Amino acid sequence: MLGETKRDRQAERREATRAEIIDAAWDMTGEVGLAQITLRGVAERVGMRAPSLYSHFDSKNAIYDAMFGQAWSECLAHFESVKEQVPPGAREAVRFAARTFFDFAVRDLARHQLMNLRTIPGFDPSEENYAPAVAALDLVREIFHRHGITAPEELDLFTALIGGLVDSQHANDPGGDRWARLLDPAVDMFADHLGLP
Amino acid sequence: MLGETKRDRQAERREATRAEIIDAAWDMTGEVGLAQITLRGVAERVGMRAPSLYSHFDSKNAIYDAMFGQAWSECLAHFESVKEQVPPGAREAVRFAARTFFDFAVRDLARHQLMNLRTIPGFDPSEENYAPAVAALDLVREIFHRHGITAPEELDLFTALIGGLVDSQHANDPGGDRWARLLDPAVDMFADHLGLP
DNA sequence: GCTGTAATTCTAACTATGTTAGGTGAAACT
DNA sequence: AGTTTCACCTAACATAGTTAGAATTACAGC
Structure with missing residues (x-):
């Protein structure tokens, strides 16, 4: 019609x-x-x-919410698009995941200051807009599982480590690369800790 | 008079x-x-x-500034007060520094949400109130130096690692201990990475 | 094409908040 | 005692997010 x-x-x-x-x-x-x-x-x-x-x-926070959802959707889409490029080796796979997330976080999350969202009064991401963030983390979890890293603590440690670098980079040297340069050493440290080949 | x-x-x-x-x-x-x-x-x-x-x-931000300064002053005072208790061994010393800072950050910085200060429009800590934060970091640097850890990158990695744990704990499990429990493993990972005895 | 309906945008205004202007009264100094 | 200082006051302004309700626009059915 x-x-x-x-x-x-x-x-x-x-x-x-x-x-x-x-x-x-x-x-x-x-x-x-x-x-x-x-x-x-x-x-x-x-x-x-x-x-x-x-x-x-409905409100200003609803706009923030939509921005949050869109950013993570784009992140998830990017993750999906490079999924096939994850290297076969365990150490290289972890390095790839770290680099992919770090780049996204510094480029988009941090640049758009979306990480500051949680400090905005009353902001609470909707289930719908939070979903891509969860899905993106699931992809990382899947990579870890593929190489026998199944303990949730190890994924937590990984996210804290990468998140700490992103945060430090963002807070203490925006525009520079002081912490960005530490990404590879940090991942190696983590890989050694896991005993990855 | x-x-x-x-x-x-x-x-x-x-x-x-x-x-x-x-x-x-x-x-x-x-x-x-x-x-x-x-x-x-x-x-x-x-x-x-x-x-x-x-x-x-002078302004609302000046109050935030004073809060920031007071919190870090207390942190520094606490650091000074436990300075003599730093264990002699390198690994134990790093663990001690991590635990001391983590506890302070989770208990005071995070609880009072002072880490969110940098997201407050126009907030920029005054030289005077920023000083204790610098001094506290200097104390950690001194501990590291004492054990031959002099590369600035290692201290950066340390702060990012601990900061990441604090942040994750604060953001994802406030009131719990999901990331707090990872502190010791994280420090061991870091110590192994440095080759500390 | 015209008309009623629904959706989108408008103006006006309310409330809350940081902030400024200017006055008041008590304490401190001479 | 007279003067000055200063912490506090009331009144008000500017800017926010938000709401109410009118006006305009886009669409559907006749």
Whole structure:
């Protein structure tokens, strides 16, 4: 039916506006920081007034939530796309996982300051938007399992280690590589700890 | 002179009020979170009105700054007080440093959410209040030096590792000990990596 | 094509918060 | 005693997120 098509087009436009808002929010985040974005500023960038945003999002935190979900979706997509390239050796596989996550975290999570989200008053990612983050971690878990690393503690240690490097890099040397250069030694340390060949 | 005494007493009262404000801010932080404390709320707790706080602090961020400085001062004081108890062995010394810092970070920094400070718009610790944090790190550096660990990268790796554990613990299992239990294995991994006896 | 309906955007305004301006009263000094 | 200082006050401003309700736009059915 023609009605169906038109309704589809309407939904499409709605989705496009939504994406435009998120893009505007991200642009603004890159310029002034996550906590400093204002609804009026985002709205102006999209070409509307602040209250109109409420036709697309329930609150400012809902925008943060969508940004969070989109970032992790892109991360997951990237992980999926390089899944076949994971090297066969255990040590190399762990190194690959670390590098892939670290690059994403520094490039996207940290640059967009999404890691600061958890400090935003009242922010609590929705189940839906949290899912890709869980799925991405599952991929890492799967790589570990493939090489017989099944203890949850080892994955925890791995995430803490890489997360610590990301965080230090982000907090103490943004734009530099002081901690980025420690990634390979850190992974080797971890691999030695596991006794990986 | 008597005048001196009176002026001293006045300065004392001023200092006491300042401390009272910081205490109130900390109490409030413990209840509602760092970013959610309001000047009116803090003021009410102290028994005054919000604008009166400006007789003691230049801005809200100045209060955060003072909180930051106080927390690190206490940390440094604690470090100094246990300095003599650092075990003689290299591995034990590193373990001791890690445990001391981790406990402080989880108990005070994380509980008071002071690590979130850097996400607060415009927050930039003053030289004066940042000093104890630097001094505390210097103490760790000194311990490392004492055992021949002089490469700055190793200290960076250490701080990233412990910081990652603190952060994971704080973010993913507050109140639990899932990452706290990984502290000893992590330190052993690090010590092995350094080839410590 | 016209009309009713639904959705999107608008203006106006409310509330909360950090902050400033300017006044008041008590304590400190001469 | 008179003056000065200063901690605190009230009133108010600017900027936020958010809500209410009107206006406009896009669509569906006749």
